[in-house]
Amino acid sequence: MSAWDSRNRREPRTPAGPAEQASAFRNLCRSSPWKWQSLRFEYLDRPATAADPAASAGPATGPDLVRAWLRRPGALRLETADGLVLHSTTGINDSRDGFYVQSTRTSWLLPPQLVTPVYDDGGLVRRRPAAAYGEPGFGNGRFAAALDPVELAGNAPVPLEFPNSNAVELGPIAEVDHEGRPALETTVIPNPGYRPSDPGAPLCRPGRSLLRIDAGTGVCVASRWLEDASAGYGHWLRILAVDEYMLDDLFLAESMNLTDVRRHISWDVSPGV
Numbered sequence: 001m002s003a004w005d006s007r008n009r010r011e012p013r014t015p016a017g018p019a020e021q022a023s024a025f026r027n028l029c030r031s032s033p034w035k036w037q038s039l040r041f042e043y044l045d046r047p048a049t050a051a052d053p054a055a056s057a058g059p060a061t062g063p064d065l066v067r068a069w070l071r072r073p074g075a076l077r078l079e080t081a082d083g084l085v086l087h088s089t090t091g092i093n094d095s096r097d098g099f100y101v102q103s104t105r106t107s108w109l110l111p112p113q114l115v116t117p118v119y120d121d122g123g124l125v126r127r128r129p130a131a132a133y134g135e136p137g138f139g140n141g142r143f144a145a146a147l148d149p150v151e152l153a154g155n156a157p158v159p160l161e162f163p164n165s166n167a168v169e170l171g172p173i174a175e176v177d178h179e180g181r182p183a184l185e186t187t188v189i190p191n192p193g194y195r196p197s198d199p200g201a202p203l204c205r206p207g208r209s210l211l212r213i214d215a216g217t218g219v220c221v222a223s224r225w226l227e228d229a230s231a232g233y234g235h236w237l238r239i240l241a242v243d244e245y246m247l248d249d250l251f252l253a254e255s256m257n258l259t260d261v262r263r264h265i266s267w268d269v270s271p272g273v
Contacts, residue, residue, distance in 0.1 A: 112128075
């Protein structure tokens with residue numbers, strides 16, 4: 001995984017002014033592909049027809065909660081709260097020969113972890129290079145967008161001489177606790193140039209939306225539309241583990257009977273031997 005070299009880091013400091021805080025927030029939104037390789041989490045999607053509006057303001061609970069195991073670049077397993085498997089990747093070991101012989105530039109792009117972005121002094125990504133971006137999706141595009149919320153910032157900073165050219169305008173930024181992890185919270189308003197990865201399920205709708213970005217992973221862990229409280233539109237994500245070792249068996253439809261080397265293997269010896 002491409003990582004920022006800590007030896008080049010200057011003395012750590014908290015961004016002083018609103019402009020520096022906004023820049024750090026946007027850089028955090030660009031950083032997800034280089035901050036983690038695997039993620040275990042719980043996710044609750046709240047469409048605009050949510051029956052319980054109050055639920056959009058609290059932790060993820062209810063029958064629609066899903067538990068997820070994700071290993072980049074494309075391995076995903078989803079279960080209900082009761083352990084019923086909803087989705088499991090079945091093609092992580094498939095041949096890609098036919099894909100790579102296509103005469104298109106996209107087929108030859110490297111995964112983000114194999115290319116180096118431009119970092120800022122705090123180790124966050126200021127400018128993203130061309131790479132094969134994309135997270136596994138489920139239900140709608142907001143699931144994948146929450147894992148890599150670059151749509152909130154764009155691939156690089158915009159020129160200062162063009163007002164309202166950022167994807168979203170940021171309100172005051174606060175450091176908060178989200179399910180035991182530090183996060184940045186702010187209210188955003190999308191500009192005309194906002195281009196969500198899934199227009200039918202954006203991270204923020206027209207008007208004001210409250211967003212939280214996990215400080216350690218760059219994942220958008222919560223969103224809530226503030227313009228219509230009765231709509232209940234948003235999502236809630238609880239991170240359970242980061243960069244946890246995950247076997248291929250976890251993502252295959254049929255187990256390959258591989259041994260999990262993390263577990264102790266007991267050897268039973270007969271008394272007569």
